[in-house]
Amino acid sequence: MxxxxxxxxxxxxxxxxxxxxxxxxxPTTVEGKERIRAANIRHRFHLRALLARAPFAVRxxxxxxxxxxxxxxxxxGQWDVWARSHPTAxxxxxxxxxxxxxxxxxxxxxxxxxHRFRLHESERHVRAASEPHRKSFKKTSFIEAPQKxxxxxxxxxxxxxxxxxxxxxxxxxxxxxxxxxxxxxPDAIAGLLATIHHSRVRPAVIYGNCPLxxxxxxxxxDSGFRDYVYNPQGRPYRPPMGTVRRRVKxxxxxxxxxxxxxxxxxVEFGTxxxxxxxxxxxxxxxxxxxxxxxxxxxxxxxxESHEPWWASVYYxxxxxxxxxxxxxxxxxxxxxxxxxxxxxxxxELNIFSRAQILERLFQGKIPSSTNLPGRGNGIPGMYxxxxxxxxxxxxxxxxxxxxxxxxxxxxxxGESFRGTLLYWEIMK
Amino acid sequence: MILxxxxxxxxxxxxxxxxxxxxxxxxxxxxxxxxxxxRPRFIEAQQSGATLHVNLDGTVGYGTSFLEEAFGGLARExxxxxxxxxxxxxxxxxxxxxxxxxxxxxxxxxxx
Numbered sequence: 001m002x003x004x005x006x007x008x009x010x011x012x013x014x015x016x017x018x019x020x021x022x023x024x025x026x027p028t029t030v031e032g033k034e035r036i037r038a039a040n041i042r043h044r045f046h047l048r049a050l051l052a053r054a055p056f057a058v059r060x061x062x063x064x065x066x067x068x069x070x071x072x073x074x075x076x077g078q079w080d081v082w083a084r085s086h087p088t089a090x091x092x093x094x095x096x097x098x099x100x101x102x103x104x105x106x107x108x109x110x111x112x113x114x115h116r117f118r119l120h121e122s123e124r125h126v127r128a129a130s131e132p133h134r135k136s137f138k139k140t141s142f143i144e145a146p147q148k149x150x151x152x153x154x155x156x157x158x159x160x161x162x163x164x165x166x167x168x169x170x171x172x173x174x175x176x177x178x179x180x181x182x183x184x185x186p187d188a189i190a191g192l193l194a195t196i197h198h199s200r201v202r203p204a205v206i207y208g209n210c211p212l213x214x215x216x217x218x219x220x221x222d223s224g225f226r227d228y229v230y231n232p233q234g235r236p237y238r239p240p241m242g243t244v245r246r247r248v249k250x251x252x253x254x255x256x257x258x259x260x261x262x263x264x265x266x267v268e269f270g271t272x273x274x275x276x277x278x279x280x281x282x283x284x285x286x287x288x289x290x291x292x293x294x295x296x297x298x299x300x301x302x303x304e305s306h307e308p309w310w311a312s313v314y315y316x317x318x319x320x321x322x323x324x325x326x327x328x329x330x331x332x333x334x335x336x337x338x339x340x341x342x343x344x345x346x347x348e349l350n351i352f353s354r355a356q357i358l359e360r361l362f363q364g365k366i367p368s369s370t371n372l373p374g375r376g377n378g379i380p381g382m383y384x385x386x387x388x389x390x391x392x393x394x395x396x397x398x399x400x401x402x403x404x405x406x407x408x409x410x411x412x413x414g415e416s417f418r419g420t421l422l423y424w425e426i427m428k
Numbered sequence: 429m430i431l432x433x434x435x436x437x438x439x440x441x442x443x444x445x446x447x448x449x450x451x452x453x454x455x456x457x458x459x460x461x462x463x464x465x466x467r468p469r470f471i472e473a474q475q476s477g478a479t480l481h482v483n484l485d486g487t488v489g490y491g492t493s494f495l496e497e498a499f500g501g502l503a504r505e506x507x508x509x510x511x512x513x514x515x516x517x518x519x520x521x522x523x524x525x526x527x528x529x530x531x532x533x534x535x536x537x538x539x540x
Binding site: 258259260261264267268280281282283284285286289290292293296367368371372373374375377378381388390 | 445446447448449453454455456487488489490491492493494496497500501504521522524525528532535536537538539
């Protein structure tokens with residue numbers, strides 16, 4: 001450590017130094033002049049710039065550099081001469097166990113690095129081949145949710161909102177504004193999740209906010225919705241009143257398309273909230289199973305692909321009811337494979353409207369599209385559960401038709417929902 | 429020895445959480461139940477002149493497709509009259525299932 005105290009560079013001292021520097025004329029001593037000359041030729045560029053107009057001088061400079069390199073090589077080569085004259089010393093040095101261990105260790109780590117690199121490269125190629133390159137969108141659309149956010153209570157407004165998200169997400173990012181929502185139902189939450197995740201297949205980023213209304217916000221936060229969206233870090237939340245499950249195309253294992261264990265989990269979650277302890281509920285289990293099977297067999301335009309679906313359960317503490325929702329992102333009953341020709345003919349010939357067709361479907365008056373004996377019991381079975389009060393408020397929303405089994409009310413809507421939504425409730 | 433009654437408990441001998449209609453659709457299907465449990469027991473009951481008693485209690489519930497494939501399938505194979513003679517179904521958890529099953533048996537060959 002230097003005994004002299006290092007001067008503190010205050011703004012005043014800095015200004016004084018700069019003023020003194022103006023009077024400087026550079027080094028005056030011989031050593032100083034040599035030093036500054038050496039500084040100029042250290043990397044030749046300044047000198048080359050000065051000698052740009054003298055090509056002969058540049059060639060001379062290059063020749064000097066080559067000469068310097070030759071001398072450097074020769075001086076390094078001295079070790080080779082020494083090694084040749086002392087072979088045992090070199091052999092002894094490189095044959096020592098410490099040196100051998102070092103070489104072996106270096107070789108192993110090099111092999112590992114090569115292996116890691118090759119693995120990474122092969123994974124990168126696989127990823128690149130399987131995933132098409134997606135460009136992210138720059139523009140964002142702001143879409144406001146209807147005040148009454150419910151597919152059952154406000155089907156037209158809510159379907160229009162969900163369809164707008166899908167449409168906008170094709171070309172830009174979407175900001176969903178839920179702030180003005182003051183009434184929300186679990187079916188709309190499941191529908192929103194299905195829509196968001198359907199649109200996420202594209203490069204669109206979908207984000208949004210929460211309702212300002214306390215009750216609507218609590219329902220959204222407690223429904224299990226937040227398990228499927230990115231949340232702010234450190235945000236404390238738990239889904240005590242509801243849970244959401246899904247099957248998506250990514251998990252394209254046919255056996256996982258029908259999952260009775262998942263149906264049982266959902267039912268037990270709901271009954272656990274309703275009765276205080278989980279217990280089976282046969283009708284709800286049956287409806288969930290049939291909904292899954294219908295999606296498995298009918299939700300696609302052709303018989304091979306299988307559409308993703310979402311199932312949710314929510315315990316409405318205020319009404320003391322458990323609300324089940326099942327949404328598939330298929331083509332809907334009226335566009336379904338097999339059903340399409342017959343139903344379309346009826347609708348086009350004005351024999352029955354779509355609302356009447358849905359009513360007849362509930363009542364079991366429409367034959368199964370499979371033309372096999374014993375089929376076509378699924379939807380009539382749900383209707384029977386509702387009519388005998390084993391389940392309540394059964395609603396089917398498919399394409400542009402909404403059917404309420406309990407009230408026997410069937411309505412053709414102005415907006416068309418892509419897929420099929422089933423909603424029902426159970427109570428004590 | 430002539431048996432008077434052959435017992436089959438679905439929850440204990442097959443699955444507490446029954447599955448879909450066909451094997452291809454998932455585990456513990458109606459088709460699997462028919463092939464591994466119901467048909468062998470029914471044949472056993474039929475050959476010994478006994479009644480097959482199927483107890484549906486203890487499960488979490490049944491999909492209509494599962495029941496139709498199992499019991500409707502039995503009726504399609506052995507005939508409605510034969511099944512009516514040798515089959516007995518009980519379910520105290522969900523009594524309406526008994527009526528449903530008999531409906532599936534009677535409509536087994538009907539294309540709706």
